[in-house]
Amino acid sequence: MPSYSYRCSEGCRFDALYPMAEVPQETDCRVCGARARRSVTAPHLSRTGSSAFQLMDRSARSASEPEVVSSLPSSGAPRQRTTSNPLHAKLPRP
Numbered sequence: 001m002p003s004y005s006y007r008c009s010e011g012c013r014f015d016a017l018y019p020m021a022e023v024p025q026e027t028d029c030r031v032c033g034a035r036a037r038r039s040v041t042a043p044h045l046s047r048t049g050s051s052a053f054q055l056m057d058r059s060a061r062s063a064s065e066p067e068v069v070s071s072l073p074s075s076g077a078p079r080q081r082t083t084s085n086p087l088h089a090k091l092p093r094p
Protein backbone atom coordinates (compact mmCIF):
# COMPACT_ATOMS: atom_id res chain seq x y z
CA MET A 1 0.00 0.00 0.00
CA PRO A 2 1.46 3.36 -0.96
CA SER A 3 1.43 6.31 1.41
CA TYR A 4 0.00 9.68 0.42
CA SER A 5 0.88 13.14 1.73
CA TYR A 6 -1.81 15.34 3.26
CA ARG A 7 -1.76 18.95 4.44
CA CYS A 8 -4.48 20.38 6.67
CA SER A 9 -5.88 23.92 6.74
CA GLU A 10 -3.75 24.65 9.85
CA GLY A 11 -0.56 23.72 8.02
CA CYS A 12 0.19 20.28 9.45
CA ARG A 13 1.70 17.72 7.08
CA PHE A 14 1.37 13.98 7.50
CA ASP A 15 1.44 10.79 5.45
CA ALA A 16 -1.31 8.17 5.41
CA LEU A 17 -1.49 4.68 3.89
CA TYR A 18 -4.38 3.84 1.58
CA PRO A 19 -4.99 1.29 -1.16
CA MET A 20 -4.68 3.03 -4.53
CA ALA A 21 -8.37 2.45 -5.31
CA GLU A 22 -9.56 3.96 -2.02
CA VAL A 23 -7.37 7.02 -1.52
CA PRO A 24 -9.59 9.93 -0.35
CA GLN A 25 -9.02 13.51 -1.49
CA GLU A 26 -9.80 14.78 2.03
CA THR A 27 -9.37 13.26 5.47
CA ASP A 28 -9.12 14.37 9.09
CA CYS A 29 -5.74 15.76 10.18
CA ARG A 30 -3.80 13.30 12.33
CA VAL A 31 -2.38 16.18 14.39
CA CYS A 32 -5.16 18.72 14.98
CA GLY A 33 -8.31 17.10 13.55
CA ALA A 34 -9.01 19.75 10.90
CA ARG A 35 -9.86 18.80 7.33
CA ALA A 36 -6.75 17.90 5.39
CA ARG A 37 -6.44 17.83 1.62
CA ARG A 38 -4.26 15.42 -0.26
CA SER A 39 -1.08 17.03 -1.57
CA VAL A 40 -0.26 16.47 -5.18
CA THR A 41 2.75 14.15 -4.94
CA ALA A 42 3.75 10.86 -6.40
CA PRO A 43 2.82 7.91 -4.17
CA HIS A 44 5.78 6.79 -2.05
CA LEU A 45 6.07 3.46 -3.76
CA SER A 46 9.68 2.87 -2.73
CA ARG A 47 8.58 2.10 0.82
CA THR A 48 6.45 -0.78 -0.42
CA GLY A 49 9.59 -2.85 -0.94
CA SER A 50 10.17 -3.40 2.77
CA SER A 51 9.31 -6.77 4.26
CA ALA A 52 6.72 -5.21 6.60
CA PHE A 53 4.83 -3.66 3.67
CA GLN A 54 5.08 -6.88 1.68
CA LEU A 55 3.56 -8.78 4.62
CA MET A 56 0.72 -6.26 4.98
CA ASP A 57 0.03 -6.33 1.23
CA ARG A 58 0.10 -10.12 1.16
CA SER A 59 -2.28 -10.36 4.13
CA ALA A 60 -4.73 -7.92 2.57
CA ARG A 61 -4.51 -9.61 -0.82
CA SER A 62 -5.17 -13.09 0.60
CA ALA A 63 -8.70 -12.02 1.58
CA SER A 64 -9.76 -11.54 -2.05
CA GLU A 65 -7.14 -13.56 -3.95
CA PRO A 66 -6.19 -16.62 -1.89
CA GLU A 67 -3.13 -18.46 -3.10
CA VAL A 68 -3.81 -21.77 -4.86
CA VAL A 69 -2.24 -24.86 -3.30
CA SER A 70 -1.63 -27.97 -5.39
CA SER A 71 -1.30 -30.44 -2.53
CA LEU A 72 -2.20 -30.80 1.08
CA PRO A 73 0.51 -30.02 3.64
CA SER A 74 0.48 -33.62 4.92
CA SER A 75 0.59 -35.30 1.48
CA GLY A 76 3.10 -38.11 1.23
CA ALA A 77 2.98 -38.92 4.96
CA PRO A 78 1.36 -42.27 5.90
CA ARG A 79 -2.16 -41.87 7.16
CA GLN A 80 -2.42 -42.21 10.91
CA ARG A 81 -4.78 -44.81 12.31
CA THR A 82 -7.16 -43.28 14.79
CA THR A 83 -7.94 -46.50 16.68
CA SER A 84 -6.21 -49.78 17.49
CA ASN A 85 -9.38 -51.77 18.18
CA PRO A 86 -9.64 -54.50 15.43
CA LEU A 87 -13.45 -54.46 15.64
CA HIS A 88 -13.46 -50.90 14.33
CA ALA A 89 -12.06 -52.20 11.01
CA LYS A 90 -15.36 -54.04 10.41
CA LEU A 91 -17.39 -50.85 10.66
CA PRO A 92 -18.75 -49.50 7.34
CA ARG A 93 -16.63 -46.85 5.65
CA PRO A 94 -18.15 -43.63 4.35
Ligand SMILES: [Zn+2]
Binds near residue numbers: 010011030034
Ligand atom coordinates in the same frame (compact mmCIF):
# COMPACT_ATOMS: atom_id res chain seq x y z
ZN1 LIG B 1 -3.63 19.80 11.31
